[in-house]
Each structure stands twice: as structure tokens, then as C-alpha cells.
Ligand SMILES: Nc1ncnc2c1ncn2[C@@H]1O[C@H](COP(=O)(O)OP(=O)(O)OP(=O)(O)O)[C@@H](O)[C@H]1O
């Protein structure tokens with residue numbers, strides 16, 4: 001098995017594209033660092049005074065505003081007051097703030113690139129015709145397929161680690177080393193949530209992993225179904241983008257229909273649990289994890305059974 | 315009972331309602347080069363795909379060196395080296411890396427020396443470290459042979475292996491196959507280049523529409539006292555033909571050119587005609603027997619659709 005995985009990794013890293021994807025992640029992180037450094041400007045030493053002035057300003061306009069506007073303005077005042085009360089600088093800058101706000105956003109790229117690699121994995125062997133030489137070796141088909149899957153997971157982790165490590169380094173250079181457990185407020189559906197910046201970032205990463213796992217599993221399944229690499233990759237990316245849209249749609253459907261909770265899409269992005277405890281009304285993390293596990297098992301079984309039975313007539 | 319290098323028992327493949335391969339059985343002995351012959355679409359590639367487990371068998375068994383493929387898959391697969399249709403490689407890697415990749419998949423360790431040895435054998439030393447995308451068709455074909463031989467298999471399965479080789483390459487390949495067979499390797503080879511097969515195989519099976527219709531050995535095609543076409547070169551062919559027709563009873567005699575005529579006759583008949591011509595003062599410059607090639611025989615069998623008992 002180890003030698004099979006080594007082979008798959010060798011093939012992967014002999015392809016230029018695999019290196020280009022790593023460089024894309026690096027560039028995205030560096031660009032994020034440069035842009036947020038430029039946008040941030042000079043840190044406001046006396047941010048409390050500025051914020052107090054803003055609150056007073058809002059208070060004044062609230063007196064003149066209509067009923068509807070008043071409520072909105074009150075909410076804003078409340079939010080700003082929280083920053084003042086807890087002594088949290090909303091514009092604080094540090095490498096950890098950079099990680100939590102900017103680098104975290106790069107996970108979208110990590111997902112996208114992992115999907116591209118996963119959906120090309122088997123389909124490219126079909127497209128190039130190399131699959132027939134690969135499968136006439138003294139190894140069971142499922143073992144060869146498993147080695148491919150594992151190599152994809154390894155590659156996805158390499159992408160993710162590249163993002164985290166380069167994010168940390170770029171943050172360090174651009175903003176200097178900050179307090180790992182500095183307090184921050186994160187916007188959630190039900191108001192602001194207090195959190196420590198460093199742990200919050202790693203919490204998001206932990207919630208991101210299951211999503212990455214299952215999305216690459218879907219892409220991998222597609223790659224065994226199609227003989228055309230372009231088709232498999234295209235559909236993989238399509239599913240990726242449609243899933244977030246459908247996830248949003250399910251939020252509405254879940255209010256009316258119970259079954260919407262069992263559809264995979266709203267559970268694909270678990271990072272929302274870093275901000276709130278429940279989604280779709282009353283769905284909690286263990287329930288989401290259970291749904292994902294079931295889907296994952298189904299996808300894997302379909303993939304392996306189909307591949308085992310398939311006639312290779314390239 | 316001595317085990318065969320390869321034994322195929324009532325191999326059948328049905329897709330939809332079509333029988334692509336219909337109850338095909340044959341065996342390849344140790345050190346034998348066995349041919350699969352048949353027109354396009356006869357089912358040669360389908361048979362080979364079933365033997366190497368690329369496609370499922372609808373029915374039938376494949377036994378390699380006494381090991382049943384269904385029972386000991388890994389061991390049986392390990393005995394085989396194969397090329398199925400055109401060999402394809404990872405074009406973004408060098409020929410050497412490609413071979414290394416397959417070497418890593420062998421059950422028994424394949425040393426770097428062995429890889430180099432095989433590369434030398436197929437004469438790819440010069441381009442070994444170049445990317446495969448820069449290879450010509452013939453080079454890729456050679457690399458295909460190399461990957462099939464890498465792990466010292468006892469059975470080589472080659473589907474149209476000379477496809478894309480130049481005449482020189484084909485000749486070398488043929489010689490090489492004979493050398494391998496001499497060392498005890500068994501070979502199953504398919505092709506529709508019949509004349510080439512004639513030079514390559516010890517025995518061959520003729521397939522048509524998925525059915526095995528005849529298995530013959532090469533010596534069978536050159537049986538001695540069969541009436542064959544013989545071409546005589548004489549000073550006046552028309553006169554010669556008239557003389558022969560007058561004196562003896564022959565079926566198909568015809569003038570080919572001013573100086574040549576052909577006649578269908580057995581060995582003894584050649585002598586008779588020769589004496590006859592000389593005694594009638596016709597100079598004979600040459601007598602040539604036109605060997606019935608495998609091709610003729612092949613067409614003979616397939617066209618008549620003779621279904622002989624498979625031995
Ligand atoms: N996947 C498939 N589905 C349906 N029919 C197929 C499939 N693959 C092959 N066939 C049919 O099976 C028959 C045998 O094909 P095969 O490729 O085995 O022939 P062949 O003897 O190798 O011919 P050639 O000399 O052209 O290589 C053909 O009629 C072909 O159309």
C-alpha cells in the first residue's frame with residue numbers, strides 16, 4: 001500500500017500543475033497581506049475616544065430618526081458599546097487577526113484546488129489511457145483506488161498547511177507578532193460573539209476539515225464516473241459552487257420542511273458552528289457531523305463498488 | 315498433468331445482447347508463441363482484456379501457470395506482463411520514471427539494474443530520461459514492451475505489439491520474441507498483420523465474430539504433398555502450356571506472361587512437367603513453388619466459414 005501511495009504522490013508532484021496550485025495559495029496569502037496592510041492604515045492610538053464620539057453621534061441621529069431606523073441605529077450603538085465595555089479594539093492588527101480574517105478566506109481556494117486535483121485523479125488516467133497499464137498489476141483494484149484517494153487527501157493537507165504556514169509568516173512580517181488570545185467580536189446570526197483570536201482561527205480550521213474531506217470525496221467520486229478529465233473537473237467545480245447556493249436555499253426550506261435538514265448542502269460548511277451553536281433552527285454540530293458521515297460513507301461505497309466492477313475498455 | 319503457461323476455458327463476454335466472445339478455449343504451452351488471428355472486431359482485444367482482468371468475464375476461467383485468476387488474483391497477475399492495444403504512458407514523466415512507477419508495483423522487487431537492463435534491451439538508453447511526450451510512436455511501443463518485461467513475467471500478452479514499429483523494429487522485435495521463447499517465456503500475441511504472424515508464432519487460433527474456428531500449428535500450413543501453385547519460367551510460355559495440356563491432365567494451368575505460366579500441381583507433378591517440357595525442346599529457366607501463406611489459409615478458413623473441431 002505504501003508503495004502505491006508513493007507512486008501516486010510521485011505522479012502528482014511530477015505534474016507542473018500541482019506545484020502551480022501551491023504557488024497560487026502562496027500568492028493569494030501574500031496578496032491578502034499586502035492589501036490588508038494597505039487598507040489598515042495607521043493604527044488609531046486613541047480608538048476609545050473615536051468610538052465614544054461615534055456612539056454619541058449615533059445617539060443624536062437616533063432621536064431624529066423614524067421608528068424603523070431607530071431600531072437599526074440602536075443595534076449599532078449596542079455593538080460599539082460592547083467593544084468599549086470589553087476593551088476590544090475593532091481595528092486591532094496582528095498576525096493572528098490577519099489569520100482569522102484574511103487567511104481563513106483562502107480556504108475557498110484550498111477547497112477549489114483540492115476539488116480540481118481530486119476530480120482529475122482517476123479521470124485523467126482514463127483520459128490518457130494509462131488506467132489500463134495501472135490495473136494490470138498484481139494489486140486489487142480497490143487498493144489502487146484507495147492509494148489514489150489517500151494521495152489526494154495528503155495533497156489537500158499540503159495545500160492547507162501551505163496556507164497556514166505562509167499566512168503566519170506573511171502576518172508576522174506585515175503586522176508583527178500579536179497576542180494569540182486577544183479578544184475579538186465576530187458577527188453571527190444572533191449578534192456578536194466574543195472569542196479569542198488565535199483559538200478562533202484554529203477552531204474554524206478544525207470545522208473546515210470535515211468539509212474539505214467530504215467535498216474532495218464528492219470530487220473523487222465524480223472522477224471515477226467520467227472518462228473525460230475536463231468533464232469531471234468541470235462538474236466537480238460546478239457542484240462546489242452550487243452547493244453553497246443550495247445550502248442557503250435549504251435554510252429557507254428547513255423552516256417549512258423537515259427533510260431539508262437531511263440534505264447534505266447546509267451541512268457542508270461547518271465553520272458556521274465557530275460562530276453559532278445551531279443552524280437551520282435547531283440543528284446542532286453532532287447532527288451535522290452524523291449527516292456528513294452518512295453521506296461520506298455512501299459516496300465512498302458507491303465510488304469503490306463502481307470502480308471495482310467497471311469494465312476498462314479504453 | 316503438466317500445467318500450461320496459460321489456459322483459457324470457455325471464455326465468454328456478453329455486452330447487452332451481443333456475444334463479443336463466445337465460448338473460447340485454448341491453451342499456451344511453456345516456451346510457445348501463440349497467435350490470436352482474426353479480422354477487425356473478431357474479439358482479440360476483448361479476449362486479452364478478459365485475461366488481464368481489465369474487463370469482467372461473463373463466463374469462463376483463466377488459469378496462469380496452474381494458478382486460477384479468480385482464486386489467487388495477485389499471484390496470477392504477477393506472472394503476466396501485457397500490452398493492451400497502444401500502450402499509454404504518463405507523458406509528463408520520463409520513460410525511466412514511468413518504468414520505475416510500474417517497478418514499484420511489482421510483487422517481487424525490481425532493482426534499478428533490472429530497469430536499466432530492460433531499457434537497454436529495447437534500445438531506449440538515449441531517451442530514458444526524456445519526458446515521454448517527446449517520444450515517437452515506435453519509442454512508446456518499445457517502452458510498452460519494457461514495462462511488460464520489467465518484472466520477469468512467465469507469460470507475455472501482447473495485443474498488436476508491432477503496431478507503429480518500423481520494418482527494422484518489427485524484425486528485431488520478432489527475433490527478440492523468439493529469444494525470449496527460447497528462454498522459456500510463453501507469449502500470447504494478437505495481430506491482423508498475418509504475414510508477420512506467420513513468422514512469429516508456433517501455433518495460432520483463428521477467430522471470427524467472437525468464435526474460435528480453428529487452431530493450427532505452423533507446420534500444418536506447409537504440408538509437403540499438397541497440390542500447390544507452381545510457376546514455371548520458360549522461353550515460350552504459350553507453347554509450353556499447349557504441350558502440357560496435351561500430354562497430362564491438370565486442372566488450373568494459365569499463362570502469366572510470355573515467359574511464365576502457372577499450374578496447380580503436387581510435388582511429383584513438377585518433375586513430370588519438367589521432363590515433358592525438356593523433351594519437347596522447351597528451355598526451363600526456373601521453377602518456383604508459391605508457398606501458401608498463412609494469409610491464404612486464413613482467408614480460406616474464414617471465407618468458407620469452416621468450423622473445424624478445435625483440438
Ligand atoms: N465496450 C464495448 N461495448 C460494446 N461492444 C464492444 C465493446 N468493446 C468492443 N466491442 C465490440 O466487440 C467486438 C470485438 O472487439 P475487439 O476490440 O475485441 O476486436 P479485435 O479483434 O481486437 O479487433 P481489431 O483487430 O480491430 O483490434 C467488436 O465488434 C466491437 O465493436
Ligand SMILES: [Mg+2]
Pocket residue numbers: 358359360399473
Ligand atoms: Mg484489437
